[in-house]
Amino acid sequence: MLPYLTTHFGNPSSIYSFGRETRLAIETARKTVARLLNAHPGEIFFTSCGTESNNTAIAAAVRDLGCKHIISSPIEHHAVLHTVEHYACGDITYSFVKLLRNGHVDLNDLESQLASHPQRCLVTLMHANNEIGNLLDLHAVGGLCKKYNAIFHSDCVQTVGHYPLDLKKIPVHFISASGHKFHGPKGSGVLYVNDTVKIHPFLLGGGQERNMRAGTENIYGIVGFAKALEIAMAHQQKDSTYIQSLKTYMMQQLRDNIKCVSFNGDAEGESLYTVLSASFPRTEKSEMILFNLDINHICASGGSACTSGAEQASHVIRAINNNPNLVTVRFSFSKYNNTEEIDTVVEKLSGLL
Numbered sequence: 102m103l104p105y106l107t108t109h110f111g112n113p114s115s116i117y118s119f120g121r122e123t124r125l126a127i128e129t130a131r132k133t134v135a136r137l138l139n140a141h142p143g144e145i146f147f148t149s150c151g152t153e154s155n156n157t158a159i160a161a162a163v164r165d166l167g168c169k170h171i172i173s174s175p176i177e178h179h180a181v182l183h184t185v186e187h188y189a190c191g192d193i194t195y196s197f198v199k200l201l202r203n204g205h206v207d208l209n210d211l212e213s214q215l216a217s218h219p220q221r222c223l224v225t226l227m228h229a230n231n232e233i234g235n236l237l238d239l240h241a242v243g244g245l246c247k248k249y250n251a252i253f254h255s256d257c258v259q260t261v262g263h264y265p266l267d268l269k270k271i272p273v274h275f276i277s278a279s280g281h282k283f284h285g286p287k288g289s290g291v292l293y294v295n296d297t298v299k300i301h302p303f304l305l306g307g308g309q310e311r312n313m314r315a316g317t318e319n320i321y322g323i324v325g326f327a328k329a330l331e332i333a334m335a336h337q338q339k340d341s342t343y344i345q346s347l348k349t350y351m352m353q354q355l356r357d358n359i360k361c362v363s364f365n366g367d368a369e370g371e372s373l374y375t376v377l378s379a380s381f382p383r384t385e386k387s388e389m390i391l392f393n394l395d396i397n398h399i400c401a402s403g404g405s406a407c408t409s410g411a412e413q414a415s416h417v418i419r420a421i422n423n424n425p426n427l428v429t430v431r432f433s434f435s436k437y438n439n440t441e442e443i444d445t446v447v448e449k450l451s452g453l454l
């Protein structure tokens with residue numbers, strides 16, 4: 102990224118040499134991303150983030166592709182949930198699929214919902230849940246969408262850069278990705294649009310991104326996105342095995358050292374290896390757990406929003422396990438973590454709970 106922050110300042114829309122230089126950098130980045138996702142470069146659009154990619158796909162499905170009903174789930178990221186709620190107005194409706202007890206999407210319910218809607222549906226379901234880690238079977242959902250002529254969008258923000266995705270084989274129309282989830286720069290995203298669907302831009306203005314996304318390109322973000330994805334995929338097998346071993350180790354240590362710990366979602370099954378959502382019995386001490394972890398320099402999130410002093414479980418935890426007697430902490434792992442750090446966290450936790 103550095104050359105584009107320090108010396109290569111050309112605007113890629115300019116036809117003179119400085120512009121051509123940065124234009125080349127964007128197109129090279131596009132080819133890299135396309136190669137790594139097994140897509141066509143014409144199917145890759147650079148955006149400002151995963152949220153913009155989600156907004157673009159959902160808006161286009163409703164506006165350009167004739168989708169009259171949106172099927173989603175209550176555990177999507179707000180970048181999908183709030184967008185679905187926004188576009189479901191007038192003659193556009195939405196519904197949520199049922200979830201199984203372990204938080205997975207009930208595919209039978211998805212099929213019966215698809216079958217019961219005479220008009221075209223958009224199915225928007227995330228590949229991996231960012232709080233509980235549950236993984237969706239993209240092939241199964243894509244197959245159902247194909248059968249019922251539905252449009253399929255998947256928020257793959259948690260999985261691009263962490264799993265090999267072969268977009269020539271996965272029956273999906275749109276996927277969203279975000280650079281900072283695989284050590285790329287924040288404020289960089291990608292929307293994959295399968296070349297069988299034709300949509301209009303979400304941001305209107307200039308002709309950038311082949312008339313699909315107006316606005317001068319974030320060159321360093323785009324170059325950084327592609328480079329980070331290249332590095333992530335080059336080490337994907339080794340890194341994922343290592344990170345999974347950290348997650349497994351942490352589960353074991355928590356079980357061995359902390360009474361009544363429980364794990365949310367399908368933590369030992371079809372689950373993202375980078376996150377672990379753990380719940381502890383609610384006590385005066387456990388209610389302060391996030392605060393106390395932070396004081397101890399341990400960065401974990403609650404998946405919870407604190408409003409007017411009253412702590413409320415996140416919408417994901419509420420949807421799968423609405424137990425007010427539990428407090429939930431989401432731990433996440435990367436290749437930069439190690440087992441000594443986990444030992445420290447578990448030791449501190451035992452003292453804090």
Ligand code: PLP
Nearest residue numbers: 150151152178180231256258279
């Ligand atoms: N979708 C999921 C599953 C996420 O985890 C996130 C970010 O945490 C987003 C969407 C939003 O991505 P961005 O912050 O790049 O807009």
